Amino acid sequence: MRMLTRFAKLAVVGLTTAMACASAAGAGEVSVAVAANFTDAMRDIARAFETATGHKAVVSFASTGKIYAQIQNGAPFEVFLAADAARPQKAEAEGLAVPGSRFTYAKGKLALWSATENLFSDGEDYLKTGAFSHAAIANPKTAPYGFAARQVLERLGLWDTLSDRLVRGDTIAQAFQFVASGNADVGLLALSQVLALPAGTGSNWEIPETYYEPIVQEAVLLKKGETNPAALAFIDFLKGGTARNITTGYGYAVE
Amino acid sequence: MTFDWSPVLLSLKLATITTLVLLIVGTPIAWRLARLRHWIKQPLVSLVALPLVLPPTVLGFYLLLVLAPNGFVGQIVKGMGLGTIPFTFPGLVIASVFYSLPFAVQPLQNAFEGLGERPLEVASTLRATPLDRFFTVVVPLARPGFLTAAVLSFAHTIGEFGVVLMIGGNIPGQTKVLSVAIYDHVETLEYDQAHVMSAGMLVFAFTVLLVLYAVNGRIAVAEKS
Numbered sequence: 001m002r003m004l005t006r007f008a009k010l011a012v013v014g015l016t017t018a019m020a021c022a023s024a025a026g027a028g029e030v031s032v033a034v035a036a037n038f039t040d041a042m043r044d045i046a047r048a049f050e051t052a053t054g055h056k057a058v059v060s061f062a063s064t065g066k067i068y069a070q071i072q073n074g075a076p077f078e079v080f081l082a083a084d085a086a087r088p089q090k091a092e093a094e095g096l097a098v099p100g101s102r103f104t105y106a107k108g109k110l111a112l113w114s115a116t117e118n119l120f121s122d123g124e125d126y127l128k129t130g131a132f133s134h135a136a137i138a139n140p141k142t143a144p145y146g147f148a149a150r151q152v153l154e155r156l157g158l159w160d161t162l163s164d165r166l167v168r169g170d171t172i173a174q175a176f177q178f179v180a181s182g183n184a185d186v187g188l189l190a191l192s193q194v195l196a197l198p199a200g201t202g203s204n205w206e207i208p209e210t211y212y213e214p215i216v217q218e219a220v221l222l223k224k225g226e227t228n229p230a231a232l233a234f235i236d237f238l239k240g241g242t243a244r245n246i247t248t249g250y251g252y253a254v255e
Numbered sequence: 256m257t258f259d260w261s262p263v264l265l266s267l268k269l270a271t272i273t274t275l276v277l278l279i280v281g282t283p284i285a286w287r288l289a290r291l292r293h294w295i296k297q298p299l300v301s302l303v304a305l306p307l308v309l310p311p312t313v314l315g316f317y318l319l320l321v322l323a324p325n326g327f328v329g330q331i332v333k334g335m336g337l338g339t340i341p342f343t344f345p346g347l348v349i350a351s352v353f354y355s356l357p358f359a360v361q362p363l364q365n366a367f368e369g370l371g372e373r374p375l376e377v378a379s380t381l382r383a384t385p386l387d388r389f390f391t392v393v394v395p396l397a398r399p400g401f402l403t404a405a406v407l408s409f410a411h412t413i414g415e416f417g418v419v420l421m422i423g424g425n426i427p428g429q430t431k432v433l434s435v436a437i438y439d440h441v442e443t444l445e446y447d448q449a450h451v452m453s454a455g456m457l458v459f460a461f462t463v464l465l466v467l468y469a470v471n472g473r474i475a476v477a478e479k480s
Contacts, residue, residue, distance in 0.1 A: 069444050134341075139439070141439065142439075164426060164429060167424030167426060168425035178341075178342075181319060182323050183323045183324070183341045184424075
């Protein structure tokens, strides 16, 4: 019994110290849920944000559809960076996001990429030859880049013929990993992922933007972050020049 | 709501094949381990039990590396002209065999160890060959062990998720098994389908365990009387 009380006391002391540290000096924390395609850019942005404001950004990466489902089920995210405009709009319509806080933070592009060098120069021809055992895409149901990949393959008339050779990554990040590890020969991936590699790695073909609907990536302030100064600061930072420069550096377009 | 049966059938097919492979592969391993009187026994037993402790992601990660076209096993398979292993049904069977290995080996090993030396000694005085002894003495006596091994391997493979997610590639009809399909439905907010599959799994899992315990209980009672 005495042991127990002592343990309880220790726990209380530990907890209060931790809480005091967390709220020290006005430096806050913001919980950000980010679409997987934006992983590399977001890591840089989070670092710059911390240096500039002293706030800390705690970042979770998943596919847009998954994050949205989690938010619907009460996930404690305060800012949502989606890979489409549809989910942030839905979040706003359902009262999960702060009305009027939506804005486009990036416009994404799609690339056909293989870890093998000199595999193709015209990706369209290569796809049509079908000279590969597996092609990776992100899950079209949950990942906007997967949805765009599906549009490309449908336009090329390859969606049905390739269906049993299309490997679906849980996120565009997993699709990329499948290709980078050589397990899939080729993948329809985010251009930003390819550009994050040393220049000239593998074979790359930028898919013409007329082959798929524009990937407009919107961010939104969620209700849970409405009164958090760190969340508001993050939104401001994301709209600012530093974040925009980082974003364009990864091959995205900005408005 | 149209219900897609293909993940259910795929999971059943995967579990059936995995169980058969595990009984064939697991029996000699369990037999050898049960008879082993050497310090190497404990390390080997630990090795077999590893999948019980390791996160499926560890297994998935190493399988992905080893089975990749430029990986150790991948190159051999490619050299034999068999194509690639990840993202294929045979790939899932290989992964499942590793993943469920302890569920087959441990019950069998326990059953073999429980037999003791006596029945085998008696059988060999009757001039039974080792193979004879195994199939006419050991197998019938270790029946509960075989049943447990088969049922647990089957059920554990049906419940497999993490490894499949990492090396399966979610291809409908080939690698999109039941657990992954449920995950997909939940993540896309298709709760109707998720409900049907999940409730089905719940009933299935309970039934499997109930049958297993009931049958093993009856065997135990029968052997006592």
